[in-house]
Amino acid sequence: MKRSLKCAGSLSSKRSHVQVIVEHNEKDDKDSKSSSELDNKLVEIPLEWRPNCWEDVYHAIKKMRSELPPAPVDTMGCDIDRGKHLDEKEKRFHVLVSLMLSSQTKDEVNNAAMERLLEHGLTPSKICEMDELHLGKLICPVGFWKTKAKHIKLTSRICLDEYSGDIPSDLEGLLKLPGVGPKMAYLAMTCAWKKVVGIGVDVHVHRISNRLKWVRKPTKTPEQTRVELEGWLPREYWSDVNHMLVGFGQTVCLPVKPKCNQCAVNHLCPSAFKNK
Secondary structure, eight states: OOOOOOOOOOOOOOOSEEEEEEEEEEEETTTTOOOOOEEEEEEEEETTTOTHHHHHHHHHHHHHHHOOOHHHHHSSSSSSSOOSOOOOOHHHHHHHHHHHHHTTHHHHHHHHHHHHHHHHHHHHHHHHHHHHHHHHHHTTTSSSHHHHHHHHHHHHHHHOOOOOSOSSHHHHHHHHHTTOOHHHHHHHHHHHOOOOOOOOHHHHHHHHHHHHHHHSSOOOHHHHHHHHHHHSSGGHHHOOOEEEHHHHHTTTTTSSSSOGGGGGTTTTTTTTTTTT
C-alpha cells in the first residue's frame, strides 16, 4: 500500500566539499582486515549533494521502528545491558566480544553464544585461561567460530597486557586488534566508549543505504557506504543510524522479499516493490 508523506527537500551548505577518511581494506565486506597497515586517505564529497527527502525518510523509519515489535537488535544487540553488577570495564569488553562474534552471524545465534560465555565468566583473564578449543565450543555455531576463537584469545591477551584489562579507547587501537574491522571499531567507540567518531555500517545499513539511494552511486562494500554516509549525513544522526537501519532491515526491509507493502516510506524509496 502506497503512503503519502510531504517531502522537505534537500539541504545546502556554504562549504562545497567535506573530507572523509577512507580506510582501504580489501576485506571490508567481511568486516575483517589484512595484516598490513590500513592505507588511509581523504576523499572529498560535494556537500551540496543530499539524497532527496532524506530527513522525511529518516524520521518516518524511526517512527515506524518505534511502532513495530522490537527487532532482534533491540533485545540482543551488542549494546544491551548484560548485568548491572558489571563494572564499566567489563561492559566494554562484552561489547567488543559481542561485536567480534557478530560478523556473518544472526543476533539470535550471537546472543546465545554471549550467554554461554557469560556463564563461564567473560573477562580478558578468564578468556586467556581458557583453552582455545573450549572457547570455540562455547561460541559455536557463530560464523567462522574457529577463527573468532583465535582472535578473541589474542585480543584478550592484548587487553590484559596493554590496556590493564580494558579495551582500546581509540579507533587506531581497536583496528589493531585481531579480527576487528572498521564496522566493529566504530560501533565499539559508540557503544562501549560513548564516543561517536564514525558510522558503523553492516550488511543491513549497506543494503538499505543503496536501496534508498543514500549513496551517490551503488557501493560494493560496507566501508564504501560508510564513506558516502559520513559525507552528507549530519553528525548528530551518526550515533543512531546503525541501530535504526539494522532493526528496519531485520523487520521490514529484508534482504529477500522486503515488506514494501508495510513500509511507511515505500512512496519515497527508489527501490520499492523492485526486490523479490
